[in-house]
Amino acid sequence: MRGRWAExxxxxxxxxxxxxxxxxxALVVLIVSTVAFWPAFRGASGITQAIDQLPAPLLGxxxxxxxxxxxxxxxxxxxxxVIPLVFAAAGVLFANSATAxxxxxxxxxxxxxxxxxxxxFFAGRSIAVFAWLAVLTLVALAAQLASDQVFGVPxxxxxxxxxxxxxxxxxxxxxGLCLAVAGFVARPQLVQSVGFSVAYIxxxxxxxxxxxxxxxPWREIAPWGWAxxxxxxxxxxxxxxxxxxxxxxxxxxxxxxxxxDRRDIRSA
Amino acid sequence: xxxxxxxxxxxQAIRIEGxxxxxxxxxxxxxxxxxxxxxxxxxxxxxxxxxxxTTIRCLLDLLRPTAGRLEVLGLDPRWDSLALxxxxxxxxxxxxxxxxxxxxxxxAAVSRLRGGLDTRRRDSLAARLDLDLSRxxxxxxxxxxxxxxxxxxxxxxxxxxxxxxxxxxxxxLIQREFLALVxxxxxRGRTIFLxxxxxxxxxxxxDRVAVLRQGTLIAVGGVDELRRRARQRVEVWFxxxxxxxxxxxxxxxxxxxxxxxxxxALLAGSIEPLLAVxxxxxxxxxxxxxxxxxxAFIDLYEAAS
Numbered sequence: 001m002r003g004r005w006a007e008x009x010x011x012x013x014x015x016x017x018x019x020x021x022x023x024x025x026a027l028v029v030l031i032v033s034t035v036a037f038w039p040a041f042r043g044a045s046g047i048t049q050a051i052d053q054l055p056a057p058l059l060g061x062x063x064x065x066x067x068x069x070x071x072x073x074x075x076x077x078x079x080x081x082v083i084p085l086v087f088a089a090a091g092v093l094f095a096n097s098a099t100a101x102x103x104x105x106x107x108x109x110x111x112x113x114x115x116x117x118x119x120x121f122f123a124g125r126s127i128a129v130f131a132w133l134a135v136l137t138l139v140a141l142a143a144q145l146a147s148d149q150v151f152g153v154p155x156x157x158x159x160x161x162x163x164x165x166x167x168x169x170x171x172x173x174x175x176g177l178c179l180a181v182a183g184f185v186a187r188p189q190l191v192q193s194v195g196f197s198v199a200y201i202x203x204x205x206x207x208x209x210x211x212x213x214x215x216x217p218w219r220e221i222a223p224w225g226w227a228x229x230x231x232x233x234x235x236x237x238x239x240x241x242x243x244x245x246x247x248x249x250x251x252x253x254x255x256x257x258x259x260x261d262r263r264d265i266r267s268a
Numbered sequence: 269x270x271x272x273x274x275x276x277x278x279x280q281a282i283r284i285e286g287x288x289x290x291x292x293x294x295x296x297x298x299x300x301x302x303x304x305x306x307x308x309x310x311x312x313x314x315x316x317x318x319x320x321x322t323t324i325r326c327l328l329d330l331l332r333p334t335a336g337r338l339e340v341l342g343l344d345p346r347w348d349s350l351a352l353x354x355x356x357x358x359x360x361x362x363x364x365x366x367x368x369x370x371x372x373x374x375x376a377a378v379s380r381l382r383g384g385l386d387t388r389r390r391d392s393l394a395a396r397l398d399l400d401l402s403r404x405x406x407x408x409x410x411x412x413x414x415x416x417x418x419x420x421x422x423x424x425x426x427x428x429x430x431x432x433x434x435x436x437x438x439x440x441l442i443q444r445e446f447l448a449l450v451x452x453x454x455x456r457g458r459t460i461f462l463x464x465x466x467x468x469x470x471x472x473x474x475d476r477v478a479v480l481r482q483g484t485l486i487a488v489g490g491v492d493e494l495r496r497r498a499r500q501r502v503e504v505w506f507x508x509x510x511x512x513x514x515x516x517x518x519x520x521x522x523x524x525x526x527x528x529x530x531x532x533a534l535l536a537g538s539i540e541p542l543l544a545v546x547x548x549x550x551x552x553x554x555x556x557x558x559x560x561x562x563x564a565f566i567d568l569y570e571a572a573s
Contacts, residue, residue: 003380004380011377106362110358111377113358117349118349264332267362
């Protein structure tokens with residue numbers, strides 16, 4: 001059975017190595033190139049003063065609070081939108097290509113007809129997706145910590161780690177949701193639409209709700225807010241944020257496996 | 269070591285009772301009853317869209333039937349699917365393989381999922397099928413990809429081989445090798461369920477066939493039996509003008525044509541009434557052609573429609 005599991009997880013993991021390499025390079029380039037400009041902003045008090053004069057809700061909406069500080073700079077340049085968006089997009093595309101995309105192309109039939117429980121087959125693919133997101137989390141964390149050292153950004157390692165891990169868990173949450181949808185239907189467009197819509201709406205809630213006094217208390221009702229609403233670069237993160245993202249991600253994958261076990265497999 | 273086939277109990281390899289499969293308003297299979305015996309090569313015939321692949325996918329639990337009861341190797345495909353799939357090898361008709369893998373990589377992956385495959389048999393099959401397993405699947409022609417799928421089916425040492433359109437796109441030499449492999453598997457006691465619309469291939473390989481039309485079975489029987497049921501072509505040369513009036517009175521003789529001394533027709537029943545007419549006349553020659561499976565198939569279709 002060990003050989004079977006090695007194939008059930010390792011097969012789809014190996015099949016995604018090009019995508020994994022591409023996302024890794026993108027993360028490293030984004031992080032290093034952004035952090036590389038920190039020395040220019042560190043001494044530019046004029047820019048930071050100008051930014052600080054913007055209305056507080058607007059600063060919050062664009063993640064520009066304290067832009068002249070190391071944490072504010074990293075938040076505004078990377079962790080308010082760009083890095084979580086990369087993780088969310090990677091989660092959607094990894095999950096879709098491992099399940100609905102492959103099934104829609106007719107490439108699952110040969111494998112599903114082998115003596116392996118269907119739920120285990122789906123679970124193996126889900127684990128491969130989460131494993132790639134874990135790899136990307138480590139790559140991003142390594143790139144961030146190394147860049148901070150090289151370009152002199154004085155950041156607390158624990159808070160940086162918390163922020164990057166929460167971004168990775170946001171990607172896992174969205175990937176889990178996509179896996180659940182793919183478990184029910186082999187429609188790649190639907191899977192991607194659901195994944196990207198949830199990520200985008202969730203970002204809008206965190207960014208725009210603070211602009212309305214009526215909606216401001218609800219800014220953390222969506223996954224983006226669970227991940228980054230507490231400003232982990234400054235404050236660190238409570239344990240419930242990890243659980244609220246990671247728990248449902250795993251639960252969604254289980255739901256997907258359950259549904260996949262109970263429906264017709266699509267042929268080419 | 270005893271093979272799985274020799275350890276299996278006797279009886280039916282496949283039993284289908286009242287199988288129905290609907291896709292929304294589309295009725296793909298409309299109530300099939302069928303039995304396939306252990307150790308036989310069974311041809312499953314029908315044109316595209318007749319419901320062959322849908323039936324096969326139900327047998328392998330890739331599709332869930334709308335109604336009906338299925339039993340494969342004594343197991344229920346829905347509830348004993350894991351045990352069943354370890355005893356069945358399947359070659360899909362619409363073949364989509366992971367393009368970036370090599371043939372050898374795909375065989376290794378399937379081997380891990382099946383808990384091991386015989387590497388000597390793999391190499392022997394690759395040689396017989398003239399297949400280079402070191403090449404990436406995307407670089408192979410459709411025929412060579414089909415050879416990879418054939419190899420995967422035959423290397424599995426399964427009790428039941430379910431092959432959906434296995435020789436589509438294969439050259440005649442490999443088709444011949446395929447038929448040899450089928451015969452060898454039958455001699456080893458394996459059951460082969462062969463879906464095809466290449467009737468000459470089924471005629472050479474199958475013990476019995478079923479003919480499917482628009483989701484219903486229109487005939488099941490031995491290949492020879494089906495051929496006998498089809499209309500025979502009759503050609504008679506008379507010493508003088510053909511006795512058209514007498515011949516026209518024979519109800520089983522259809523599609524009659526007379527040209528001077530030559531008479532042709534299709535015989536749909538017993539030949540005795542025709543012989544009774546012919547003995548009263550001087551005939552130069554009599555030719556009664558036995559139909560091949562293709563003619564039998566077309567006949568069955570025309571009769572059903």
